[in-house]
Amino acid sequence: MERCDVVVVGGGHNALVGAAYLAQAGLSVLVLERLDVTGGAAVSERVFPGVDARLSRYSYLVSLLPDQIIRDLGLTLDLRSRAVASYTPVVRDGTHRGLLVERDPGPATAESFRALTGSDREYAAWQSFYADLAELARVVAPTMMEPLRPASQLRSQLERTGVRTWDGFVDRPLGEIVERTFADDMVRGVALTDAVIGTFSHAQDPSLRQNRCFLYHLIGNGTGEWRVPVGGMGAVTAEFSRAARAAGARLLTGAEVVKVAADGRDAEVTYVADGEERTVSAAYVLSGVAPVTLSRLRGGSPHGVEAPEGAQVKVNLLLTRLPRLRSGADPRQAFAGTFHVDEGYADLQKAYDEAESGTLPTRLPGELYCHTLTDPTILSPDLVRAGWHTLTLFGLHTPARLFEQDNTAVRDKAAQGYLAGLNAYLDEPIEDCLALDQNGRLCLEVKSPLDVEASVGMPGGHIFHGDLAWPWAESPEDVGRWGVETDIPNLFICGSGARRGGAVSGIGGHNAAQAVLARWR
Ligand SMILES: Cc1cc2nc3c(=O)[nH]c(=O)nc-3n(C[C@H](O)[C@H](O)[C@H](O)COP(=O)(O)OP(=O)(O)OC[C@H]3O[C@@H](n4cnc5c(N)ncnc54)[C@H](O)[C@@H]3O)c2cc1C
Secondary structure, three states: OEEEEEEEEOOEHHHHHHHHHHHHOOOOEEEEOOOOOOEOOOOEEEOOOOOOEEEEOOOOOEOOOOHHHHHHOOOOOOEEOOOEEEEEEEEEOOEEEEEEEEOOOOHHHHHHHHHHHOOOHHHHHHHHHHHHHHHHHHHHHHHOOOOOOEHHHHHHHHHHOOOOOHHHHHHOOHHHHHHHHOOOHHHHHHHHHOOOOOOOOOOOOOOOHHHHHHHHHHOHHHOOOOEEEOOOHHHHHHHHHHHHHHOOOEEEOOEEEEEEEEOOOOEEEEEEEOOEEEEEEEEEEEEOOOHHHHHHHOOOOOOOOOOOOOOOEEEEEEEOOOOOEOOOOOHHHHOOOEEEEOOOHHHHHHHHHHHHOOOOOOOOOEEEEOHHHHOHHHEOHHHHHOOOEEEEEEEOOOOHHHHOOOHHHHHHHHHHHHHHHHHOOEOOOHHHHEOEOOOOOEOEEEEOHHHHHHHHOOHHHOOOOOOOOOOOEOOHHHOOOOOOEOOOOOEEEOOOOOOOOOOOOOHHHHHHHHHHHHHHO
């Protein structure tokens, strides 16, 4: 039987990061990936037949990837800032307007708040809210690649900076601080959306799922900035793969793991490749698949893991031109950042309530952004010259359960709903701007949570493999651990399901590798 020091189950970006660290430390590492390519949900693909456009098919922006990982692994990555943070089209008193938030808010942002809300109050509240969050990010981000600390330590550190909002961001439902801070429904909604991206939750959810999701969206690298990976998400994964291989890790694609057995001292991983079943033994196993998938591979017992449920629809569009806006804003500015559609505070609550009661929301909240305004390199030079653009729509509040009866019909209905929502703010229907592929079909791809599960194996289509956990120790026993441990001492979680592993960050991979190395030495 083949033997190596560490077997990594799954070849998502986190698995690649874990493999790279371990191989750099001199361990023999084998990565087993079911699909023909590595990267999981962090990949670029030519989605539309005959069209040379490599879209970030699932994940598209990078915030949580620490600079330290880029340095440690010697990665060459170009992560580019967007000039605009967000633009929100709004109809007030029958007039189409918009709320612009620049990346570095200046007079244009201030003027936009004033025009929408009638005073400077909301803008001042916005600045102080995000200044407090920036302090929280500065406290939490540097700890993400260290053993877990107690929450009390981080809280004291934050309070030493003079910020007193720990309770509002962490201990109480986020809706309370949002409602206390902002008066305008749209401003409240724009603030709340970071709490419900990839997380089916609402402002007053007592589970505080929304607070955890919010925190992850705002602490990345200590700034919370979401940057555009030049070359698309596939370029990021390609660098992780290169680093893992260069350090000596073996990456095997087309290798589906069917069984994981570990007893604390030794482990065996069985996989199928080229129609043949093989078993490899190892001292350690890292699992880059979702915790619920790992449970199944260990023999089906749930091991206390809940089945996750995703709640998003991803729509990929390729356009021959950007659409004009009814507000008169320049689409090159409006779509350069996050373009919010029907994400007012009341809109979000209503959509949540409808979805929770089992129906597709009547107005579907979602957000878009145009990759090619910041990085045209994902298009062929001909398409760039012709003025083509990509648009990505991340639709909220569409839990997997809504699609179970008839995925095709509900997916189509959801896509129509999201596009109708967008069209309400456009001067021309988005459909008129869509490109055609070589077969004359519209360049429009829609992925429900069930489609995400079927293609990249995220259970329930949950983009983080399960609800996010606080990025610190939640019990005294967790202090000093890496947040990657399982009930078996030589089996660790390196994927999104690790504490602090969610999103495209590599943190799960880094932390699982450190847990192995701490025992290896
Ligand atoms: C639509 C969408 C949009 C998103 N947008 C963003 C974004 O903009 N920014 C961001 O930071 N995050 C985003 N995310 C979340 C992010 O993509 C994930 O959190 C991240 O990719 C998880 O990486 P991972 O390596 O932990 O796992 P995955 O990417 O899930 O990789 C797991 C790998 O394991 C493989 N696998 C599964 N079962 C087996 C098996 N039995 N044997 C072998 N291999 C197996 C899978 O094929 C897959 O390659 C998005 C996700 C989705 C779906």
